[in-house]
Amino acid sequence: MNQPTLASLAAELQVSRQTVSNVLNFPDRVRPETRARVMEAIERSGYRPSAAARALRNQKSMALGLRLSQHRNGISGTIVDGFMHALVKRADQRGYRIVLFPASTNDEEVDKLVGLRRSLAIDACILTDTWYGDSRPADLQREGVAFASFGRPWDGDDHGRWVDVDGRFGAMEAAGYLRGLGHDRIGFIGWDDGSPVGRDRREGWAEALDLSDADADLLTVEGEDSVLGGAEAMAALLERGADAAVCASDSLSLGAFTEARRHNRRGVSLVGFDDTPISRTLGLTSVRQPVDEAARVVLDMVLAQLAEPETQFSGVLVQPDLVTHEPPDFLTD
Amino acid sequence: MNQPTLASLAAELQVSRQTVSNVLNFPDRVRPETRARVMEAIERSGYRPSAAARALRNQKSMALGLRLSQHRNGISGTIVDGFMHALVKRADQRGYRIVLFPASTNDEEVDKLVGLRRSLAIDACILTDTWYGDSRPADLQREGVAFASFGRPWDGDDHGRWVDVDGRFGAMEAAGYLRGLGHDRIGFIGWDDGSPVGRDRREGWAEALDLSDADADLLTVEGEDSVLGGAEAMAALLERGADAAVCASDSLSLGAFTEARRHNRRGVSLVGFDDTPISRTLGLTSVRQPVDEAARVVLDMVLAQLAEPETQFSGVLVQPDLVTHEPPDFLTD
Numbered sequence: 001m002n003q004p005t006l007a008s009l010a011a012e013l014q015v016s017r018q019t020v021s022n023v024l025n026f027p028d029r030v031r032p033e034t035r036a037r038v039m040e041a042i043e044r045s046g047y048r049p050s051a052a053a054r055a056l057r058n059q060k061s062m063a064l065g066l067r068l069s070q071h072r073n074g075i076s077g078t079i080v081d082g083f084m085h086a087l088v089k090r091a092d093q094r095g096y097r098i099v100l101f102p103a104s105t106n107d108e109e110v111d112k113l114v115g116l117r118r119s120l121a122i123d124a125c126i127l128t129d130t131w132y133g134d135s136r137p138a139d140l141q142r143e144g145v146a147f148a149s150f151g152r153p154w155d156g157d158d159h160g161r162w163v164d165v166d167g168r169f170g171a172m173e174a175a176g177y178l179r180g181l182g183h184d185r186i187g188f189i190g191w192d193d194g195s196p197v198g199r200d201r202r203e204g205w206a207e208a209l210d211l212s213d214a215d216a217d218l219l220t221v222e223g224e225d226s227v228l229g230g231a232e233a234m235a236a237l238l239e240r241g242a243d244a245a246v247c248a249s250d251s252l253s254l255g256a257f258t259e260a261r262r263h264n265r266r267g268v269s270l271v272g273f274d275d276t277p278i279s280r281t282l283g284l285t286s287v288r289q290p291v292d293e294a295a296r297v298v299l300d301m302v303l304a305q306l307a308e309p310e311t312q313f314s315g316v317l318v319q320p321d322l323v324t325h326e327p328p329d330f331l332t333d
Numbered sequence: 334m335n336q337p338t339l340a341s342l343a344a345e346l347q348v349s350r351q352t353v354s355n356v357l358n359f360p361d362r363v364r365p366e367t368r369a370r371v372m373e374a375i376e377r378s379g380y381r382p383s384a385a386a387r388a389l390r391n392q393k394s395m396a397l398g399l400r401l402s403q404h405r406n407g408i409s410g411t412i413v414d415g416f417m418h419a420l421v422k423r424a425d426q427r428g429y430r431i432v433l434f435p436a437s438t439n440d441e442e443v444d445k446l447v448g449l450r451r452s453l454a455i456d457a458c459i460l461t462d463t464w465y466g467d468s469r470p471a472d473l474q475r476e477g478v479a480f481a482s483f484g485r486p487w488d489g490d491d492h493g494r495w496v497d498v499d500g501r502f503g504a505m506e507a508a509g510y511l512r513g514l515g516h517d518r519i520g521f522i523g524w525d526d527g528s529p530v531g532r533d534r535r536e537g538w539a540e541a542l543d544l545s546d547a548d549a550d551l552l553t554v555e556g557e558d559s560v561l562g563g564a565e566a567m568a569a570l571l572e573r574g575a576d577a578a579v580c581a582s583d584s585l586s587l588g589a590f591t592e593a594r595r596h597n598r599r600g601v602s603l604v605g606f607d608d609t610p611i612s613r614t615l616g617l618t619s620v621r622q623p624v625d626e627a628a629r630v631v632l633d634m635v636l637a638q639l640a641e642p643e644t645q646f647s648g649v650l651v652q653p654d655l656v657t658h659e660p661p662d663f664l665t666d
Contacts, residue, residue, distance in 0.1 A: 227614035281560035
């Protein structure tokens with residue numbers, strides 16, 4: 001690659017290297033006619049200031065670090081992938097690229113982020129998949145690495161640098177929708193892994209239906225996040241007299257759907273989470289998470305920190321919406 | 334962030350800046366006892382040579398560019414996502430990060446890659462989603478940007494810098510499997526978008542079954558890559574007396590499966606492509622693409638080019654394998 005440089009441009013134009021540099025960085029210091037002549041030559045030559053040189057000068061790489069989320073087997077694994085797609089597009093609009101890397105643990109993630117920041121390969125980072133006792137925000141603050149998180153801190157200090165989807169609200173909407181259809185025993189099919197996201201959704205379901213703790217326990221079945229898990233949970237709920245369910249994921253909802261059909265219980269209604277492609281094509285109603293809005297907000301937060309490190313933030317909950325679908329004819333005939 | 338530098342380390346150790354630099358870059362030039370003392374201080378301090386400084390010095394960023402693949406609606410969109418996950422992990426093992434960016438067209442992708450390379454933000458790049466008349470390889474070669482492609486050149490010059498999955502072989506395996514189950518009218522459900530990948534699979538199916546052109550046309554139904562598309566295609570194939578089908582994707586296979594069940598045709602057998610999570614959970618047999626192997630080979634190719642730009646390559650076809658599944662009890666009772 002025969003790459004033009006400040007020096008080669010300056011030689012070609014018979015001006016000083018400093019003049020070319022000034023046109024790029026401090027155009028007001030250069031006489032308008034010289035500025036025009038230099039700009040024209042710069043554009044014609046395809047010259048671009050080296051990212052490496054720029055990074056050394058302003059310590060900016062125009063890149064944000066992101067740990068590759070685990071590739072889950074379930075169909076619900078798509079939500080963080082969907083967020084990543086939205087983030088890459090939104091970041092591009094602001095001139096930033098996303099630097100992807102894997103990590104097996106949160107500590108490894110923090111180590112890699114600190115290393116990337118110290119070597120000026122990233123300016124800041126985005127966290128996802130927050131959990132109870134998550135030490136990453138405190139670790140990154142101590143190391144001076146700017147960040148914002150898709151996912152709230154579920155306990156501990158609220159650093160405010162987060163955006164999350166209000167799953168509790170989504171579950172309330174789902175339960176209200178099922179009650180509006182005329183159902184009066186509406187179960188909850190959740191995860192048995194203690195996930196804070198799952199607990200939040202369960203609370204929303206119980207609150208919307210004004211259930212006693214005993215009723216909520218009776219109408220909750222938790223298992224693994226899979227189609228089979230959903231089928232098993234639905235079998236248990238049918239025995240307990242439920243005729244509808246809010247499901248913590250579309251995998252569970254799909255399993256519940258097949259189980260209800262196996263028993264020829266066509267009157268059973270279900271709502272899943274994430275409005276995944278499979279639910280859309282099978283016509284299963286679901287709670288859609290606004291990942292594009294979440295990506296936009298998280299990016300605003302992290303870029304605001306880069307502009308002004310002392311900025312104070314408050315966490316932002318974005319609201320999901322219920323997307324109703326009817327099963328297509330080929331499934332219901 | 335209080336970051337140690339060559340200068341601060343040199344001052345602390347009372348040696349010259351050049352000595353610290355030599356320990357890192359030319360350790361043989363430094364006396365062993367000094368080397369040990371400097372190394373110990375470097376490790377203790379957490380000093381890391383700046384990526385930006387290193388990039389300026391050796392023009393290496395230890396990063397590879399990758400265009401974010403379109404987030405498809407169908408469940409088959411996961412194959413390039415699967416490849417990306419494998420690539421990020423494999424690249425990490427070789428010390429490389431993946432720089433993700435979006436692009437609306439191939440030309441925009443090339444422009445961005447050339448810009449990233451010129452600014453030393455990447456060393457090379459990986460292409461995906463190759464198609465007929467793909468101008469990216471020639472464009473990148475002209476611009477001197479090293480690349481390797483997941484996906485073969487379907488026409489034009491064979492630059493050899495590619496790895497692809499042998500879909501023709503996969504479709505042959507699928508057809509042979511269905512014939513082995515005793516089926517004698519085995520259809521093909523494909524895409525109507527003229528995709529080279531789809532044509533390749535159809536050729537494998539027709540060859541394995543030794544079909545005349547007329548029979549192959551009669552037993553082929555093409556439509557959009559969706560569950561509904563698969564259901565409509567299966568309805569047409571059932572009318573033409575088919576009792577099995579090779580499907581170009583798991584979306585199509587799932588649609589075909591639901592349509593066969595709607596007609597209570599439990600003897601119908603199907604094979605899809607990509608062994609997606611939904612097919613695994615519903616027990617639909619599928620052709621699995623070895624994305625991890627593809628990521629490994631593509632990375633070997635691109636790093637070999639960086640080490641020796643004149644290396645000659647030959648394209649590599651990796652072989653998929655058939656993964657048989659039985660529908661779980663909850664679907665077949």
